[in-house]
Amino acid sequence: MEKKTCLSLLVENNFGVLSRISGLFARRGYNIDSLTVGTTENAKFSRITITVTGDEQILTQIKKQLNKLIDVITVIELKPEESITRELVFIKVKADDTNRNQIVEISNMFRGNIVDVARESLIVEITGTRDKIDAFFNMVEPYGILEFIRSGDTGLQRGAKVLSF
Amino acid sequence: MLASKLILKCLERENVEFVFGYPGGALLPLYEALRTSPIKHILVRNEQAGPHYASGYARESGRVGVCMATSGPGATNLVTGIATAYLDSIPIVAITGQVNRDLIGTDAFQEADITGATAPFTKHSYLVKDAADIPRIIREAFYIASTGRPGPVLIDIPRDVQLENLKTGLTYDKVDILGYKPNLNGHSGQVKRAIKKIKEAKKPVIYAGGGVLLGHAEKELMTFAEKNDMPVITSLMGIGAFPEDHPLYSGIVGSHGFEFSNFVMNDADLIINIGARMSDRGTSKLTSFEENTDFIHIDIDPAEIGKNMETTIPIVGDAKTVLNELLAKDTSGDHSKWLDEIKKIKQEHPLVYDADPPCSEMINPKVMFRSMSEMTSDDSTLVADVGLNQIWSALYYRIIRERKFFTSGGLGTMGYSIPAACGVCFATLDHPKQVFAVCGDGSFQMSMGELGVIAEHQLNVKIILITNTKLGMVRQLQCDVFGKGHYSGTDLNFDIDFMKLAEAYGIKGYKVDKNEDFNKVLPEAIKHQGPVLIQCQVHPDFIRI
Ligand SMILES: Cc1ncc(C[n+]2csc(CCOP(=O)(O)OP(=O)(O)O)c2C)c(N)n1
Ligand SMILES: [Mg+2]
Numbered sequence: 001m002e003k004k005t006c007l008s009l010l011v012e013n014n015f016g017v018l019s020r021i022s023g024l025f026a027r028r029g030y031n032i033d034s035l036t037v038g039t040t041e042n043a044k045f046s047r048i049t050i051t052v053t054g055d056e057q058i059l060t061q062i063k064k065q066l067n068k069l070i071d072v073i074t075v076i077e078l079k080p081e082e083s084i085t086r087e088l089v090f091i092k093v094k095a096d097d098t099n100r101n102q103i104v105e106i107s108n109m110f111r112g113n114i115v116d117v118a119r120e121s122l123i124v125e126i127t128g129t130r131d132k133i134d135a136f137f138n139m140v141e142p143y144g145i146l147e148f149i150r151s152g153d154t155g156l157q158r159g160a161k162v163l164s165f
Numbered sequence: 166m167l168a169s170k171l172i173l174k175c176l177e178r179e180n181v182e183f184v185f186g187y188p189g190g191a192l193l194p195l196y197e198a199l200r201t202s203p204i205k206h207i208l209v210r211n212e213q214a215g216p217h218y219a220s221g222y223a224r225e226s227g228r229v230g231v232c233m234a235t236s237g238p239g240a241t242n243l244v245t246g247i248a249t250a251y252l253d254s255i256p257i258v259a260i261t262g263q264v265n266r267d268l269i270g271t272d273a274f275q276e277a278d279i280t281g282a283t284a285p286f287t288k289h290s291y292l293v294k295d296a297a298d299i300p301r302i303i304r305e306a307f308y309i310a311s312t313g314r315p316g317p318v319l320i321d322i323p324r325d326v327q328l329e330n331l332k333t334g335l336t337y338d339k340v341d342i343l344g345y346k347p348n349l350n351g352h353s354g355q356v357k358r359a360i361k362k363i364k365e366a367k368k369p370v371i372y373a374g375g376g377v378l379l380g381h382a383e384k385e386l387m388t389f390a391e392k393n394d395m396p397v398i399t400s401l402m403g404i405g406a407f408p409e410d411h412p413l414y415s416g417i418v419g420s421h422g423f424e425f426s427n428f429v430m431n432d433a434d435l436i437i438n439i440g441a442r443m444s445d446r447g448t449s450k451l452t453s454f455e456e457n458t459d460f461i462h463i464d465i466d467p468a469e470i471g472k473n474m475e476t477t478i479p480i481v482g483d484a485k486t487v488l489n490e491l492l493a494k495d496t497s498g499d500h501s502k503w504l505d506e507i508k509k510i511k512q513e514h515p516l517v518y519d520a521d522p523p524c525s526e527m528i529n530p531k532v533m534f535r536s537m538s539e540m541t542s543d544d545s546t547l548v549a550d551v552g553l554n555q556i557w558s559a560l561y562y563r564i565i566r567e568r569k570f571f572t573s574g575g576l577g578t579m580g581y582s583i584p585a586a587c588g589v590c591f592a593t594l595d596h597p598k599q600v601f602a603v604c605g606d607g608s609f610q611m612s613m614g615e616l617g618v619i620a621e622h623q624l625n626v627k628i629i630l631i632t633n634t635k636l637g638m639v640r641q642l643q644c645d646v647f648g649k650g651h652y653s654g655t656d657l658n659f660d661i662d663f664m665k666l667a668e669a670y671g672i673k674g675y676k677v678d679k680n681e682d683f684n685k686v687l688p689e690a691i692k693h694q695g696p697v698l699i700q701c702q703v704h705p706d707f708i709r710i
Contacts, residue, residue, distance in 0.1 A: 011344070012343065012344060015292055015294070016284075016290075016292070019284070023285065057471065060471065061468065061471075064467050065468050067467070068466070069344070070345045071344055072344050074344075165343045165344075
């Protein structure tokens with residue numbers, strides 16, 4: 001059975017590490033749903049969050065193959081009950097004088113921010129879980145979505161536990 | 166110290182004796198330093214052969230083999246050989262020159278992104294951006310190549326890095342790579358479960374792969390098999406892990422293995438896989454066994470377990486260590502009925518040596534390899550190329566006692582045998598032994614240039630060249646898949662005078678087309694100090710294995 005899984009990686013900030021990881025997915029035919037990279041408390045390391053879809057066997061293989069990469073220090077699965085994950089989205093919605101306020105109101109309900117306003121559009125910035133963002137999309141869809149960008153999930157384990165080596 | 170000198174000092178510290186290389190602009194500084202280094206440089210005749218030399222050297226000596234090439238075309242010429250080593254888990258380090266740092270990314274003359282190109286089939290690679298990193302990188306490269314599941318590591322060194330002047334020397338010593346901690350011991354809980362399963366098994370089979378050889382666990386395997394009275398089957402890469410003349414030896418599985426071995430595997434109720442990766446070639450003839458067979462899979466690489474086949478009991482660990490853990494417990498059972506059954510299966514699927522005319526009018530390669538087994542020394546090494554010649558030698562040349570058998574099993578790279586056999590010769594210069602390269606007329610021509618190295622160094626290699634004037638194995642496939650006569654692109658039409666070729670290199674040559682003649686010539690060739698080429702003519706229609 002296919003399922004979506006969120007992996008959190010601690011990697012050494014070496015040259016080519018991202019291409020090694022993306023190359024691994026490409027060459028073994030695994031699909032990346034999203035991938036985010038960022039710095040960490042230690043300049044030598046980066047943290048990567050990858051969401052993938054696949055059956056149990058493929059997910060196990062992905063974890064094992066990632067672990068084989070020398071630059072990858074740790075791989076863990078961010079299980080929903082033990083972690084928080086969020087996605088950042090910018091959505092450019094068609095808006096004019098007749099409906100602008102309605103969109104702002106919806107955005108407020110989702111704790112979104114209006115980050116750009118123009119005569120015929122506005123951009124909403126919204127952060128949340130995938131479900132929340134899907135729900136927001138659903139709400140603003142009738143006004144016309146001009147374009148959007150989703151950052152992909154990023155996350156941390158709950159509690160005091162940290163990704164270490 | 167000049168960085169180029171430091172590179173060689175680092176290689177010396179890794180006990181490197183030979184570098185199989187080919188120079189060029191981006192390696193000029195390193196070659197200047199080589200001139201006065203105790204490390205011996207062997208000028209291969211094409212970089213494509215370099216990694217194969219290193220591979221043969223590594224497999225024979227158990228040490229890391231080193232090859233080297235300049236930037237751009239030199240580096241890209243290494244690609245096939247690196248991939249070959251990767252698929253067979255052979256520890257080699259490849260050093261490439263690169264254009265100056267400020268030129269990287271500009272499509273400069275002879276610039277190629279070699280770390281990018283080889284990423285899919287290197288265990289790891291480095292682009293050296295700062296000469297101060299050299300000691301650490303070289304130490305790490307050798308450590309990564311040779312530990313855990315071995316494999317090729319590439320170090321790409323820009324020309325201007327080689328020319329840097331450093332105040333520090335060999336500062337870096339202890340390897341500490343956060344993301345690389347190979348696991349050697351077996352998981353004790355899984356070992357316990359395995360012991361229980363082994364005790365219960367009525368029809369167990371040990372399936373030995375290349376991991377047994379890489380882990381130097383041949384002795385432990387023998388003790389374990391004898392103690393438990395268990396038959397041993399090998400993969401193509403596992404040939405040599407268990408002697409062929411042992412009563413428990415039960416052949417080679419796979420699409421090109423023995424029929425009876427595939428039947429035995431199919432009948433087993435427990436397969437103890439030690440360091441074989443259950444590749445498609447290894448298992449394609451195994452059909453019924455998945456549902457009612459238990460699998461213990463011992464492998465040092467966790468990713469191999471469960472990759473190609475569901476495993477009942479996974480044990481991640483080094484073959485030798487895990488076998489010793491298993492040996493510490495009593496797992497023996499009475500398998501005499503099962504061994505009798507295997508005998509019967511063997512009788513029902515005998516090896517077929519006969520050939521009909523016209524094939525029988527020339528050399529019968531199966532008989533030839535059987536009789537060759539009687540004439541070679543107990544510690545000889547045979548390197549087989551790819552094609553029918555490879556399968557005939559794998560199946561019919563007997564690997565007994567200290568004999569070794571190497572081939573490109575995973576990638577099936579034609580042209581492997583000659584450079585790899587040369588690597589074996591270099592690894593044994595101080596204790597020369599019998600070394601054979603078996604190749605076909607197709608594969609020979611892919612590495613023919615290396616005869617120059619053989620002649621220059623008077624390597625004691627005996628080349629068994631099987632000429633059937635065809636790309637035999639592909640022709641066999643064309644016949645099997647599309648029908649007799651559907652041959653396309655598999656004729657080696659021009660009749661080469663291989664004897665003249667040998668003569669041109671000052672290499673002793675023999676040409677035979679009868680088994681009796683081969684039997685007469687081989688002892689002479691073995692006695693001859695130095696290289697010999699024996700051309701064995703086999704009928705083009707002899708395509709059965
Ligand atoms: C580099 C490379 N190219 C192509 C192949 C495909 N191939 C496999 S066997 C073979 C024929 C080998 O011919 P030869 O060396 O004469 O050996 P024979 O089978 O005739 O004994 C070919 C072309 C290969 N394995 N490797
Ligand atoms: Mg041929």
